[in-house]
Amino acid sequence: MSEKKTVNNKKKSKKNNKSIRTYVIIGVELLALAAVIVIMVYVFRATGENTGVQKILIPEGEVVHASPDPDKSDIPEVGEELVDNYTTLALFGVDARGKNLDKGTRTDTIIICSINNETGETRLCSVYRDTLLNIAGPDKAPSYQKCNAAYAYEGPAGALNMLNNNLDLYITRFITIGFQGVMSTVDAVGGVDINVTNAEIKHLNDYQASMYSTESNTVITDDYVPVTQAGLQTLSGYQALAYCRIRYTAGSDFKRTERQRDVVSQIITKARKMDPVKVTKICNDVFPLVATNLDLNDDIIPMAAEVNKYEIVDSTGFPFDDKITTGLLGPKGDCVIPVDLESNVIQLHEYLYPTEEYTPSETVIKTSNDIKAEAAKYGK
Numbered sequence: 001m002s003e004k005k006t007v008n009n010k011k012k013s014k015k016n017n018k019s020i021r022t023y024v025i026i027g028v029e030l031l032a033l034a035a036v037i038v039i040m041v042y043v044f045r046a047t048g049e050n051t052g053v054q055k056i057l058i059p060e061g062e063v064v065h066a067s068p069d070p071d072k073s074d075i076p077e078v079g080e081e082l083v084d085n086y087t088t089l090a091l092f093g094v095d096a097r098g099k100n101l102d103k104g105t106r107t108d109t110i111i112i113c114s115i116n117n118e119t120g121e122t123r124l125c126s127v128y129r130d131t132l133l134n135i136a137g138p139d140k141a142p143s144y145q146k147c148n149a150a151y152a153y154e155g156p157a158g159a160l161n162m163l164n165n166n167l168d169l170y171i172t173r174f175i176t177i178g179f180q181g182v183m184s185t186v187d188a189v190g191g192v193d194i195n196v197t198n199a200e201i202k203h204l205n206d207y208q209a210s211m212y213s214t215e216s217n218t219v220i221t222d223d224y225v226p227v228t229q230a231g232l233q234t235l236s237g238y239q240a241l242a243y244c245r246i247r248y249t250a251g252s253d254f255k256r257t258e259r260q261r262d263v264v265s266q267i268i269t270k271a272r273k274m275d276p277v278k279v280t281k282i283c284n285d286v287f288p289l290v291a292t293n294l295d296l297n298d299d300i301i302p303m304a305a306e307v308n309k310y311e312i313v314d315s316t317g318f319p320f321d322d323k324i325t326t327g328l329l330g331p332k333g334d335c336v337i338p339v340d341l342e343s344n345v346i347q348l349h350e351y352l353y354p355t356e357e358y359t360p361s362e363t364v365i366k367t368s369n370d371i372k373a374e375a376a377k378y379g380k
Helices: 029-047 080-085 149-167 179-188 198-215 237-243 252-273 276-289 296-305 341-352 362-376
Strands: 086-094 107-116 121-127 132-134 144-146 174-177 192-196 231-235 290-292 311-318 324-328 334-338
Touching: 080 086, 086 149, 107 149, 121 341, 132 149, 132 334, 132 362, 144 362, 149 174, 149 341, 149 362, 174 179, 179 237, 179 252, 179 276, 192 198, 192 237, 192 252, 198 237, 231 237, 237 252, 311 341, 334 362, 341 362
Parallel strands: 086 174, 121 311
Antiparallel strands: 086 107, 107 121, 132 144, 174 290, 192 231, 324 334
């Protein structure tokens, strides 16, 4: 085993495979999103106080979603058992460098989080940001674009509508975080211990240098501290952000996802062991960099009561490996194309809600056919 070294942290052309590219992009923001959920429930359990999270309220009726009552939704009903048995959240990671998290920026990360209310088993599914889907809101003409544009145009409500309309989902709650929140979260838990390989050093430092020279004049202010040797070492938030963006080593995006999951595990492990006083201090730094519509009494406190049983049991990506292709679709750019959206959505529901029965709605069937026709215009 490598001897642990500690890095002296100061204060703070896409590569294509010849076969179908699998966009395994559970983005770097997941590092903070997963930890923020844990931190949020712990601090509210400890203090019962609001600690500065940006609250973005979504007016009733602005998000259209599947409903237990078909009279209250334009989307076919979902079973009452699903609503009672599972909590579903949308986790958004945006490329904003400051605290402006309401709209105007694309979601580099879109994650559906499904929690089994009885067992605490949690499943994460990343919707690949370049997936061709209908991003138009309710009662609007369809607009097939990369799904990460929905948040930029209409904020979290637009992104939630995109997920619900295309995937027959019932999601009304979200959490959003940007780059600064990622770094602050890692720093708040004392950094992450990562076994850096020789092949990763150059890319890690290149990403650090790039972020430092082009972005630090906005809100990223951490000093660039190069990693000089391989081995187990503690990375700062700035270094961890760079580390998790590496894609140009063997394994490409598959390996990048492995890196991100390693850091996720580290953050969650450290956060769960911290005492309430330290967690409260974390909130002062991290919460202003997070936006959500979760309610203290209706959402946070009930989650806090069950936090010890939560466990991430699996994570995956959507569309699924055997139901995906990619291609350049004219002005839409290089897109991830669900070969058959209907079968993808069926598999998604089986993954997120393994105890529930599901039949695709007419909306999903029509959208699936529309995507095939849209791709065919460009010979895909």
